[in-house]
Structures are given as C-alpha cells and as structure tokens.
Amino acid sequence: MATTQDTLTELVRQCREISIIDSCGSLLGWDERTYMPRKGAEHRAEQLAFLAGLSHSRLVDPRIGDLINTLRTSGNTNGGDDDASVMAREVGRIYDREVKIPQALVEEITRVTTLAQGKWAEARANSDFAAFKPWLQKVIDLKKQEAQAVGYKDDPYNAMLDTYEPGATVTSIERTFTPLRNELVALLDKIRGSGRSPNVGIITREYPVERQQQFGTEAATAIGFDFTEGRLDITTHPFCSGIGPGDVRITTRYDAHHFPCAFFGILHEAGHGIYDQGLDPKHFGTPMGEMISLGIHESQSRMWENLVGRSRPFWTHFFPKAQKTFPEALGNVKADEFYWAINDVRPSLIRVEADEATYNLHILLRFEMERAFFSGGLSVDDIPGAWNEKFKSYFGLTPPNDKEGCLQDVHWSAGYIGYFPTYALGNLFAAQFFAKAQQDIPDLDAQFAKGDFSALKSWLRQNIHRHGRRYRSNILIERVTGQPLSSKPLIDYMTRKYGELYGF
Ligand code: ZN
Numbered sequence: 001m002a003t004t005q006d007t008l009t010e011l012v013r014q015c016r017e018i019s020i021i022d023s024c025g026s027l028l029g030w031d032e033r034t035y036m037p038r039k040g041a042e043h044r045a046e047q048l049a050f051l052a053g054l055s056h057s058r059l060v061d062p063r064i065g066d067l068i069n070t071l072r073t074s075g076n077t078n079g080g081d082d083d084a085s086v087m088a089r090e091v092g093r094i095y096d097r098e099v100k101i102p103q104a105l106v107e108e109i110t111r112v113t114t115l116a117q118g119k120w121a122e123a124r125a126n127s128d129f130a131a132f133k134p135w136l137q138k139v140i141d142l143k144k145q146e147a148q149a150v151g152y153k154d155d156p157y158n159a160m161l162d163t164y165e166p167g168a169t170v171t172s173i174e175r176t177f178t179p180l181r182n183e184l185v186a187l188l189d190k191i192r193g194s195g196r197s198p199n200v201g202i203i204t205r206e207y208p209v210e211r212q213q214q215f216g217t218e219a220a221t222a223i224g225f226d227f228t229e230g231r232l233d234i235t236t237h238p239f240c241s242g243i244g245p246g247d248v249r250i251t252t253r254y255d256a257h258h259f260p261c262a263f264f265g266i267l268h269e270a271g272h273g274i275y276d277q278g279l280d281p282k283h284f285g286t287p288m289g290e291m292i293s294l295g296i297h298e299s300q301s302r303m304w305e306n307l308v309g310r311s312r313p314f315w316t317h318f319f320p321k322a323q324k325t326f327p328e329a330l331g332n333v334k335a336d337e338f339y340w341a342i343n344d345v346r347p348s349l350i351r352v353e354a355d356e357a358t359y360n361l362h363i364l365l366r367f368e369m370e371r372a373f374f375s376g377g378l379s380v381d382d383i384p385g386a387w388n389e390k391f392k393s394y395f396g397l398t399p400p401n402d403k404e405g406c407l408q409d410v411h412w413s414a415g416y417i418g419y420f421p422t423y424a425l426g427n428l429f430a431a432q433f434f435a436k437a438q439q440d441i442p443d444l445d446a447q448f449a450k451g452d453f454s455a456l457k458s459w460l461r462q463n464i465h466r467h468g469r470r471y472r473s474n475i476l477i478e479r480v481t482g483q484p485l486s487s488k489p490l491i492d493y494m495t496r497k498y499g500e501l502y503g504f
C-alpha cells in the first residue's frame with residue numbers, strides 16, 4: 001500500500017508536468033504579445049488552445065483526483081501548512097473546479113480569448129468599439145458558461161472572483177471597498193479644496209526612449225530585479241510573465257513625452273518579477289512554489305512602484321541620476337518640484353497612468369461594470385454608454401472616445417472578468433505590509449536614500465515570497481502584520497503624503 005509520502009511524491013510529479021505544459025503556454029503568450037508577427041495569430045491561438053486543453057485534461061485525470069483523495073483521507077493532512085496539507089487543500093481546490101469544466105469549453109475559451117485580444121488591440125487602436133463588440137459578447141457568454149459549470153453561491157460573479165483571489169466574494173469585496181471609497185472621496189475633496197497643484201509640465205517634456213530604457217533598467221536592477229534571470233521588452237499592455245525558475249519576463253511601453261508611463265510601469269512589473277523570482281524553485285509546479293493570489297502579487301508591484309518608487313528617499317538617490325540622464329528635461333528642475341509632479345493627484349482617463357489616490361476609483365468603476373454585465377442585465381451594446389456615465393459621476397470627466405474609455409484595458413478580451421478588484425486589494429495589502437516593514441526596519445528611508453533596497457527585498461522574500469501559496473492571503477496578512485486586511489494603512493499613508501504636498 002502506498003504511503004502518504006509516496007502519494008505526495010506522485011502528486012507533486014504530476015503537478016510539475018502540468019506546470020511545464022502551462023509554462024510553455026506562458027512563453028507562447030509572452031511571444032504573442034511582444035514579437036509574434038501579426039499574421040501568426042490564428043496559428044498561435046491553435047497552439048495555446050491545444051496546450052490549455054492538454055493541461056486541463058492532465059489536471060482532471062481521475063488519477064489526480066484519486067491522489068488528492070488519498071491525501072485528504074490519509075489522516076496525515078491536518079489542514080495545516082505542511083506540504084501534504086497544502087497540496088491537498090490547494091491542488092484539491094483547483095481540481096474540484098476544473099473537473100467541472102468540459103474540455104471543449106476550456107479549449108473554446110482559450111481560442112476565442114486569444115483571437116479576441118488581437119481584435120481588441122486593433123479596435124483600441126482605431127477606437128472602434130463596434131469592431132470589438134461581437135468578440136466581447138462571445139467572451140462574456142463563454143465565461144458565463146464557465147460560471148454555470150463550476151457553480152457558485154449567490155452570484156455568478158463569485159465564480160470569477162474566486163479564480164483570482166481564492167475565497168473572495170462580492171460581499172467580502174464590498175465590505176473592503178465601501179470604507180475605502182468613502183475615505184478616498186473625502187481625501188480627494190481635501191486635495192481639490194487645497195487649490196494647489198504641481199507643475200506637471202516637467203514630466204511631459206521630451207524624454208528620449210533609449211535613455212528611458214537605460215534609466216528604467218538601472219532602477220529595476222537597483223530594486224532587485226535580476227536580469228540574469230529575466231528580461232524587459234516592449235508591448236501594448238504591459239505585463240509580467242513568470243515562465244519558470246530562472247526566467248521571468250517583464251514588459252513596458254514607452255512614451256517619449258510622458259516620463260512616468262514607462263518608468264513607473266517598469267518598477268511595477270519589476271515588483272511582480274521580484275516576487276516571481278523569489279518563489280522557491282525547488283517547489284516549482286506545486287502550490288508551495290506558486291503565487292498566493294493576484295491581490296498579493298499586485299501588492300508587490302504596487303509597493304515598489306508607489307510606496308518605494310514615488311517616495312522622497314527613492315528620489316534622493318535617483319533624482320541626480322535622472323538629471324544626468326535627461327539634462328534637457330530636468331537640468332533646471334528642483335528635486336521637490338519633480339517629487340510633487342510625479343505625485344500629482346487629479347482625475348484622469350487612463351487607469352494605468354492614474355495617480356495613487358484616484359487609481360482605486362478606476363477599479364471601483366470596473367468592479368461595478370463587470371457586475372452589471374456579468375450578473376446584472378447590462379447588454380454589451382450599452383457598455384460604452386454605461387462606462388461614460390459612471391466615469392462622469394466618479395471623475396467629473398467624459399471620455400472623448402472609447403479608446404480612452406471602455407476599450408483601454410486588455411482584461412475583458414482575455415476573459416479576465418473578476419480580475420480588476422485584485423488591483424485595489426493589492427494597494428491595500430501593499431500599504432499594510434509596507435507599514436510593518438518600516439516598523440521592522442527602522443532606517444528603511446535612509447537605506448533608500450543611499451540607493452540600497454536590499455533589506456526590503458529580503459524582508460519580502462522572508463515574509464511573503466518564500467511561502468508560495470502555503471498560506472491564503474487573509475491568513476498571510478495576519479501572520480505578517482498581526483491584523484486582518486484594512487483600508488486604514490493605505491489611507492493613513494496617503495493622508496500623510498498628500499497632506500504634506502497639498503497642505504492639509
Ligand atoms: Zn500589476
């Protein structure tokens with residue numbers, strides 16, 4: 001009779017093979033969004049659909065179900081954080097979900113979303129929602145079929161959320177978002193009421209792309225992204241893809257007349273990359289070597305991008321370098337002026353370029369939109385109108401076209417419905433983790449000012465990265481900070497930061 005150890009070893013072996021199939025898909029996906037010639041799209045969709053189907057069929061193989069059941073009933077798993085219990089809990093969770101989705105549906109979702117991403121890119125370039133509409137309709141219909149197949153409590157949207165943030169529900173998200181929204185609106189009122197604003201003209205001067213690339217690479221290296229096991233390329237909608245141990249790809253897009261777009265985009269994706277590079281390679285392919293949730297992944301990118309990258313100590317070190325790299329744009333600019341310009345708060349159209357304070361409103365809007373077209377009665381035809389109306393009420397602005405409105409993000413074309421809320425969760429996790437790191441490492445600011453970011457990276461490795469998915473996000477935040485997730489650390493941080501800049 002097989003021992004628990006034999007069962008565990010066999011389950012790990014099977015999971016590793018599935019992860020190898022998935023990592024081939026990741027590499028093809030990265031290539032599709034960076035270097036693939038446009039006409040390769042149809043064949044790439046076939047390749048990705050085949051791999052997704054193969055991976056799915058391996059995962060739902062009854063032998064995997066038997067191994068999970070053997071582990072669950074062995075008496076040697078106790079719901080704790082040992083390898084056998086984590087494997088039973090986390091592989092079991094994915095197995096229980098995937099086994100309910102017919103393989104034909106998995107393949108169809110992959111095929112359609114791969115094509116839809118190409119259609120979205122074209123439609124976005126031409127600001128042509130009508131061209132994208134039939135594809136969006138197909139994606140939503142398929143994801144609704146998926147929700148029906150896997151089942152859900154209360155709201156089909158819960159079936160989508162759970163994929164990205166295990167355990168999260170509409171109710172739990174609303175409980176976190178409602179106080180956040182109230183506090184943000186009050187904070188934004190104070191900022192608006194101050195009547196002050198920085199000279200943002202500084203950051204829209206000319207910043208030659210090659211020099212942005214060099215400067216961004218230097219910053220990513222300084223904060224700890226390891227280019228011997230990663231690379232940086234150009235794409236339309238920036239992302240990070242952890243292909244596997246020793247290979248983490250980040251991407252960005254450059255705008256010669258907008259410094260923050262690529263620079264903070266690179267810090268953001270490097271933050272994701274540092275997390276992926278910090279996962280334990282010996283656990284590759286198992287939950288102990290994988291990310292916990294998108295909310296936690298995003299907390300890592302937002303921490304490096306904002307709490308570190310938009311801080312005074314960071315620019316104490318980097319501003320003189322920026323002046324040397326971009327003498328035409330920054331030669332006569334003072335460090336304080338620059339610091340305020342990169343921390344300017346004002347309503348804007350594009351989520352990925354939004355400031356820290358208004359960013360979360362972009363997420364709240366998308367959460368409401370998704371709930372409306374996924375669980376509510378909003379038709380695809382009515383998406384642009386509904387988007388613009390909500391946008392007006394949140395930001396006081398009307399998008400001049402759909403490119404800067406409902407077509408701006410890749411997510412829906414990729415089938416990532418239920419993904420957006422994890423961005424706001426990421427901001428909340430980031431602020432709470434960072435406040436604890438500052439307590440644990442009292443001279444963090446002084447280290448940053450010297451260009452030394454290694455203590456924070458080690459703290460993150462130790463407290464977060466090396467655990468993989470051994471703990472769920474709600475458990476991890478309590479283990480590390482001693483408190484459940486709350487909007488308070490984020491609001492406290494913003495009140496301090498913007499209070500100083502805007503004088504309240
Ligand atoms: Zn991100």
